[in-house]
Amino acid sequence: MTLFLRFRCSSSYSSTSALTTITTIAAPVPAASSLSVASLLFSCRSLRSLEQIHPLIIRKGLEQHQVLVCRFLVLCTSLAELRYASDVFYRVSSPNLFLWNTLLNASSNLSPLSDTLSFFNLMRRSQCPDGFSFPCLIKSCSSHAAFFLGASLHSAILHLGLEDDLFIRTSLINFYGKCSHVDASRKLFDTMLNRNEVSWTAMIAVYFSSCDTVTARFLFDKMPERNLITWNVMIDGYVKAGDLANARKLFEEMPQRNEISFTSMIDGYAKSGDMDSARFLFEQFNNKDVFSWSAMISGYAQSYKPTEAFKLFLEMHNRKIRPDQVVLVGLMSACAQLGRTSIAKWVDQYVSQRFLDANGPRVLAAMIDMNAKCGNMKRAAFLFNSMQTKDLVSYCSMMQGCSIHGSGAQAAELFDRMLEEGIVPDDVAFTVILTACGQAGLIEDGSRYFKMMKDEYGIVPSPDHYACMVDLLGRAGLMGEAYKFVKSMPVEPHAGVWGALLSACKMHCNRELAEIALQRLCEVEPENAGNLVSMSNIYAADDRWADVSQIRNIMRLRGLRKIPGCTWVYS
Template structure:
């Protein structure tokens, strides 16, 4: 048994009771130092000596031996070491639990995030004691309600607080937050308006409520009202203002807030730095984001330790098209102390997918497993990464070994197959998905439709259209409409494509491109041009895909003049830099129409080195017009540029095959074998021309 001397007893009692109190209330509730101690149960003194979990049990044992019943302090002690179940059992044995003991047991459960017991002890206290009005407990319960997004509990607490007549601005501010987290903006505002002495925290809580409930603009306006009362925001306030600007895409206002932070000397912590960084990523320049990143990681010694901050920069690079920079930041030695979490890894996997960097991708896979972050959503990212890197078997393996597949799992693997040219496997997976009773969503429909479009699976596409209509996916997503339209166009059903197009409420450049391409495929170049004019009338900015399909449409309809005009318009009026595809389309346009010399001149004038597609188009034209002199010129120049690319030989072979010179085709094939080139395409493609002549591109 431990011996307690009077000296120890006095010293113990003079200490503040901060151990049992809660935040700002602690100052009002502790026992004043100059009071003589009332006789206290032995556990209060002994509890000070308990520094280790096992000593609690020793204490408990000695209490039993000395005949003392377990009391609140012992229970508290058990709870403080995390033995909550034990604490609960003893609590329920208390002959008459007091207000104070309820308060303690609630607090310990709250600190250990055991929400259900926080609520049940509160209810028990109210039935046992009749009423239970305590500002500390109200704060704890409101925080619990806020975390659980429990509107029933929030409303009940609101009633009890009003009934208790003891509400102060702290509790009301918590109530604003609880209503806000439950998505009840109006109720939050009502409570806010009732707070008599609003602090910066009250204002901030209300601003946060607006920003988090998709009313960012109101949040900014409330900040203006706050400043009318000559109240300045703190680091929390400006943080939510920056988030508001991010959500609204307001770079200008965001910069103003950044200036306000500097002007008011608000110290930037990692939360605010992350918000600012993210604001620049989403509405501004990646360079500005990097400035914030550098400034904060230099100015604060410990600032470089923040995982979320570091991740935000990685995400920024990944989202804004700098995947290489994201990987470099990840491998930067300066940040080696920080371990990535699932958010970091998800973003990095996306960066690898963009770069098709399979080495880093596999390394990240190892990290996912090593850190035990192997959840469904990360597995989905892995599936996507493997698929985009062309490792379909690996993608399928990760998918197949995922225990809790969700819709995204199926979508990722289906889209992966569809985009890597394995349309039939994609369709097969879609069947399996339905057999396993998964409900497809808009993304599924888009993926499967693109598979259908590429192999002309008309029936399946039709049933998907029905499905999409039934579940209202066509009107809900512009992607679904575009995919449907693209599907009908690729299957040669221009009427249905047009019907889908006309029925779509909202259209973007991709939608228009699909429709322009649909007309072009039917040989209706005039229709394509008319659509393009309509598109400009609706003040939509065409993208490079629109011009690619438009030029292809002109080419297929023999509209050389129009094609040249459009190319000019694209380069000179809109300042587009033509891509290799655009050049190929132009050469195709000229060569197909028989203007071979002009096409060759065009190639000579190109500011970049012509690629495969450009020569392919030219050779195709040579074949169409049986002009082998020009064809051989092109062949020689191709061989000079890239003597060891198998695809060129395929083009040459196609040229001879188009004229039925099978002997030459055989010779070229021999040449490929001799040079040890083995990249042989495995499909043959049948294409109908406008002149109704059939060209067969023979696989070599």
């Protein structure tokens, strides 16, 4: 109580102090001390002001003021500064349940799950957890897919008689859904005493994550009231399910939209390659945030429109929006496609000069990829070697870099080192290493990896993987083997497979097999003139000039022209 009074005193003192300052025009009083801590807490929006408030609480003797400390902890959580929070918390001599819960929630949001759990156990020595203690904890279990921990917390909840708490139950619905126990979620939902928009929305999101759009829609139509998040969950759910038509329909129907509604929709179009529709919505949208810019920039990068991606990045820069890690990944992947050393250097400098956070594994991987594709293998290797913990994606970037620069053997070495480190390769990693083996003519290694992929890692080979193998065998001149391989495919070969076969035929002047491949290519990608050009080259090499002119006729009749290739020559 006395402390509370002291707090009030200091706040009234500050107003007199301000008056004194005005009347006497004395030496400047530090701004922070003339304002009350409470109002400082209210207006604090950055780490800098937090750093000023922290010593102030100590100096003004407000460390035992639990309401104030509680506000301080919430502020620390929003600024992701757990150190200040726990520092202040542990100075409180007997923190009440409010404070314990607040720090527990801070920890759930900012710490590893194991730390949060030990804090929870510490808390239980002096407090009985209530309805505010569990939701964040359960949420943390959901995001870490910690099924057993979450389930044991659930039994503690039952034991404490807290299962009917609306917040707790909603977090449990989400938790069981994330652990793919949809039935358990639904049971909790059906037996609820009362539901609100949040619990309905949680249930809908669970159905979308289990790919059940029909039930999700059924609940959406049935629920009594919807809010913005409900609509956004529906749009995002349809987008992720590839149903852009329904997503767009709801997008047009919804009473109000925010940046997430726009970004989900834009991202959906961008990922499906429909950059025109994405751009249309993007232009319509006034409050563009980093998410929407990054959706557009990565969309252009993935659609192989690096110039558009780069232009948008510059526009974003001009509008003074600070790029985040995802934007940097998109930008770098666009620059990798441009393949110019000067641009790669520019991006490298841009990032370091602006102190942008480029230490995430994804950004580093993109940076390695960009440098490798822009011919600066030294820089790529430097970045790769300076990574303390190399992950799957960075290994892939580096292996692909080696492969591009003709050192397939080095790529294979890296792949084996990666396995030794205990990193589990995925389908993309195998595509990279198989391509590398193909380019270096490492038949034995390639075949070994292909077998390893199927037998040891249980990955079903995709048409891309088969194309790599056909390329590998074909380059080595094992044409019969390559063709046998194509015929053995359990899935329909796509253009990449036949294309690999055709180029192998061109390399080894195998006219008969080339004719077979071309026939199939004309079915799957009739618009690609390159295939016909390859074929005419094969005929020409075989002195079959009548066939050559026949191909030329076909091309003229279909109005096909070879798209001129372009090469960047590095110095």
